[in-house]
Amino acid sequence: MFNFFKNSYQKVKKALSSTRSILGQRIASLFGKPWNESTFEEMEQILYEADLGTLCVEDFTSYLKNELRLKPEQTLESILALLKKRSLEILKASPATTPATPDEQDPLVILVVGINGSGKTTSIAKLSSHFQKEGKKVLLGAGDTFRAAAIDQLTLWAEKLSLDIVKSKPGGDPSAVAFDAISAAKARSCDVVLLDTAGRLQNKTDLMQELEKIQRTCKKVSSKAPHETFLVLDATHGQNALDQAKTFHKFVPLTGIILTKLDGSAKGGIILSIYKELKIPIRWIGVGEGAEDLIPFEPESYVDALLGLDL
Numbered sequence: 001m002f003n004f005f006k007n008s009y010q011k012v013k014k015a016l017s018s019t020r021s022i023l024g025q026r027i028a029s030l031f032g033k034p035w036n037e038s039t040f041e042e043m044e045q046i047l048y049e050a051d052l053g054t055l056c057v058e059d060f061t062s063y064l065k066n067e068l069r070l071k072p073e074q075t076l077e078s079i080l081a082l083l084k085k086r087s088l089e090i091l092k093a094s095p096a097t098t099p100a101t102p103d104e105q106d107p108l109v110i111l112v113v114g115i116n117g118s119g120k121t122t123s124i125a126k127l128s129s130h131f132q133k134e135g136k137k138v139l140l141g142a143g144d145t146f147r148a149a150a151i152d153q154l155t156l157w158a159e160k161l162s163l164d165i166v167k168s169k170p171g172g173d174p175s176a177v178a179f180d181a182i183s184a185a186k187a188r189s190c191d192v193v194l195l196d197t198a199g200r201l202q203n204k205t206d207l208m209q210e211l212e213k214i215q216r217t218c219k220k221v222s223s224k225a226p227h228e229t230f231l232v233l234d235a236t237h238g239q240n241a242l243d244q245a246k247t248f249h250k251f252v253p254l255t256g257i258i259l260t261k262l263d264g265s266a267k268g269g270i271i272l273s274i275y276k277e278l279k280i281p282i283r284w285i286g287v288g289e290g291a292e293d294l295i296p297f298e299p300e301s302y303v304d305a306l307l308g309l310d311l
Contacts, residue, residue, distance in 0.1 A: 015287035019268030024308035053273030096279035109225035114232035116199030119260035126294035141181030142167035256283035
């Protein structure tokens with residue numbers, strides 16, 4: 001078990017290398033010498049560049065100012081420890097929403113949403129692989145009926161992983177796919193249903209309202225479904241990812257976020273920004289291309305890697 005967490009930490013550390021060079025290393029350099037008021041102005045700029053966002057920047061700056069005024073002779077190690085402490089307080093605050101528990105004999109239904117290009121379909125495949133390794137029987141619902149290519153892509157993953165899949169012709173009703181997928185999962189004694197949806201821009205109100213319809217339809221088959229709603233975000237989008245989360249959360253209450261492409265971004269601070277503002281948990285992070293590179297989010301490993309601290 002220790003090796004698993006150690007390996008996960010090394011993956012997170014590697015994925016956050018670009019952000020760490022902006023944040024952790026520059027913070028260490030900044031406070032490795034005597035500090036004054038201008039130090040905090042430089043600190044704010046560093047935090048913004050790492051995409052922590054306005055609320056987090058103000059929070060961290062105010063917090064550290066107060067701590068250093070109370071104890072001016074802090075060492076660099078103690079300053080980094082203070083930043084870690086505050087980061088974990090943010091990430092471990094109670095979430096805004098919690099998952100529902102399936103009724104007896106009902107499968108766990110996870111609705112997966114996000115804009116085009118965020119990595120939804122690949123994330124669904126990686127989640128399916130994870131659940132399979134836990135011994136669970138998984139069924140996929142190809143609810144992205146707007147793009148024939150999306151149905152084909154999910155079908156290929158289903159074949160590769162030997163999963164059941166429910167789909168319709170391109171242009172079909174995605175709510176009907178959700179209804180049929182959950183019904184089939186109950187009939188086949190499946191443990192988990194993963195429902196794909198069409199990628200949609202958060203400013204398209206009609207498409208966002210369609211997600212509400214899909215949610216209502218799920219409840220016709222399983223009263224508490226969907227039990228989870230995951231938003232897939234591309235980490236390289238930075239603060240735009242936060243805007244996406246705000247809008248999706250208005251239409252379909254999110255229980256978690258899958259943050260993809262963390263390894264290709266210097267904006268790893270967006271995790272703190274999202275949780276500070278919305279209290280939506282980051283549930284999974286993508287740190288590479290392989291199926292094993294979608295890993296559960298662990299706050300302490302993330303903060304250690306972000307600030308350049310040892311495990």
